[in-house]
Amino acid sequence: MPIANCWLLPCYNLSLMFTRPPGFTYKNDELHCDGLAINKLAKKFGTPLYLYSATAIRERYRVLEGAFHHVKHTLCYSVKANSNLSILRLLAGMGAGFDIVSGGELERVRRAHKKSLSKVVFSGVGKTADELRLALRSGILLFNVESEGELELLAACAAELRKVADIALRVNPDVPAETHPYISTGLREHKFGVPMSSARELCRRAAQHKYLRVAGVSLHIGSQIGDVTPFHLAMERAVDLALELLADGHKIRFIDAGGGLGISYNSSAPIEFNDLAHRYEEAITEPLLRMKKPIPHLLLEPGRSIIAPAGALITRVLYLKRNGNKRFTIVDAAMNDLIRPSLYQARHEITPVNLVKGRSERVQSDIAGPVCESGDFLARDAILPAVAQGENLCILDAGAYGMSLASNYNSRPRSAEVLVDGTRARLIRRRETMKDLLQQEAACL
Numbered sequence: 001m002p003i004a005n006c007w008l009l010p011c012y013n014l015s016l017m018f019t020r021p022p023g024f025t026y027k028n029d030e031l032h033c034d035g036l037a038i039n040k041l042a043k044k045f046g047t048p049l050y051l052y053s054a055t056a057i058r059e060r061y062r063v064l065e066g067a068f069h070h071v072k073h074t075l076c077y078s079v080k081a082n083s084n085l086s087i088l089r090l091l092a093g094m095g096a097g098f099d100i101v102s103g104g105e106l107e108r109v110r111r112a113h114k115k116s117l118s119k120v121v122f123s124g125v126g127k128t129a130d131e132l133r134l135a136l137r138s139g140i141l142l143f144n145v146e147s148e149g150e151l152e153l154l155a156a157c158a159a160e161l162r163k164v165a166d167i168a169l170r171v172n173p174d175v176p177a178e179t180h181p182y183i184s185t186g187l188r189e190h191k192f193g194v195p196m197s198s199a200r201e202l203c204r205r206a207a208q209h210k211y212l213r214v215a216g217v218s219l220h221i222g223s224q225i226g227d228v229t230p231f232h233l234a235m236e237r238a239v240d241l242a243l244e245l246l247a248d249g250h251k252i253r254f255i256d257a258g259g260g261l262g263i264s265y266n267s268s269a270p271i272e273f274n275d276l277a278h279r280y281e282e283a284i285t286e287p288l289l290r291m292k293k294p295i296p297h298l299l300l301e302p303g304r305s306i307i308a309p310a311g312a313l314i315t316r317v318l319y320l321k322r323n324g325n326k327r328f329t330i331v332d333a334a335m336n337d338l339i340r341p342s343l344y345q346a347r348h349e350i351t352p353v354n355l356v357k358g359r360s361e362r363v364q365s366d367i368a369g370p371v372c373e374s375g376d377f378l379a380r381d382a383i384l385p386a387v388a389q390g391e392n393l394c395i396l397d398a399g400a401y402g403m404s405l406a407s408n409y410n411s412r413p414r415s416a417e418v419l420v421d422g423t424r425a426r427l428i429r430r431r432e433t434m435k436d437l438l439q440q441e442a443a444c445l
């Protein structure tokens with residue numbers, strides 16, 4: 001039975017019509033993650049708790065993989081969306097490459113699956129010399145270079161190590177993508193990439209360096225993009241540039257279309273993923289297939305679209321309170337565990353783990369955590385069944401940019417993470433302790 005929608009819709013039974021990916025479903029009125037009852041997991045591992053469904057991760061990966069089966073491609077999972085080692089290893093085992101944005105993420109890939117280092121693309125506007133050297137020594141696939149300064153520094157590091165670096169300029173295609181301003185990246189005014197107009201000249205200069213090889217064109221226009229048109233526009237520009245670069249004598253072997261495919265955070269407006277993946281594939285490959293053979297190898301950097309719906313944050317109701325007319329459900333998870341609602345005004349669906357028969361009353365309240373900030377909320381004006389103190393709630397679609405953005409604000413140890421595969425639950429990150437938090441510090445004087 002598909003998940004109940006307890007937010008936005010007055011009646012959550014309506015949601016029985018909607019389908020969600022496997023992973024979080026009710027059985028006998030109790031929410032399960034894959035084959036395991038969430039209340040039991042919460043009891044065993046404590047709350048707040050991040051839960052991931054291995055089945056859902058595999059399914060999402062396969063759908064994307066399947067959509068692009070007729071073009072040479074590699075899905076380079078974007079590590080920053082969720083960088084847990086077990087999740088990286090699961091994806092590496094399915095053939096994924098990785099998109100990284102720091103030396104730290106490179107070390108995670110090495111630890112998770114060393115052989116996958118050769119399938120790593122390195123993005124980011126602020127790579128340091130140490131990070132570039134680390135990546136050169138690791139033999140990664142491609143450097144997505146974002147400025148002239150980076151080009152020069154990479155050339156120097158590569159010469160020092162006598163290692164040839166394959167590079168793609170990350171261009172800024174100047175296409176608007178309808179998403180939250182903080183996660184839009186493909187406009188001229190954003191810090192990312194180099195302008196299309198200077199790309200040819202920069203590539204000409206790069207080619208003069210003995211240890212740099214211009215091997216591709218790359219772009220990434222933003223995140224949580226639900227309409228495929230911007231991807232198509234951006235790809236057209238990338239292909240135009242690739243053709244110019246080929247004419248200039250560069251061997252363009254890769255086109256990196258970035259990530260950014262969105263998901264539905266609202267089960268009353270579901271997106272059929274198979275269908276979206278196919279529309280996305282058409283938008284991206286239509287310009288690509290206009291190129292003469294051999295068609296460059298397509299790189300994609302999906303993060304959210306694979307991992308977001310495969311994860312949830314489980315939290316326990318601590319208190320129910322009322323200030324004037326406003327009601328609050330105070331839970332044990334907070335903005336330090338999941339910052340998306342506070343940072344991006346993101347709306348996550350929240351549902352009780354138990355569907356209690358006969359509980360028909362709906363209550364509107366803010367779901368807020370213990371952190372001392374008014375901006376600390378997980379949902380504003382959520383409409384839920386009247387839950388009781390001690391019950392567990394499930395914050396859905398929290399697999400991406402959840403744990404990876406978690407902090408220790410208010411000296412709160414970060415949650416445990418559990419990966420459920422069928423009827424097996426594995427602790428993939430233990431809950432932090434106060435000892436973990438304090439050990440880097442000294443109480444001087």
Ligand SMILES: *Cc1c(COP(=O)(O)O)cnc(C)c1O
Nearest residue numbers: 078123223259260301302303304
């Ligand atoms: C964040 C990021 C991605 C992943 O974006 P999603 O929206 O999670 O798919 C891909 N590429 C680059 C360069 C990024 O910065």
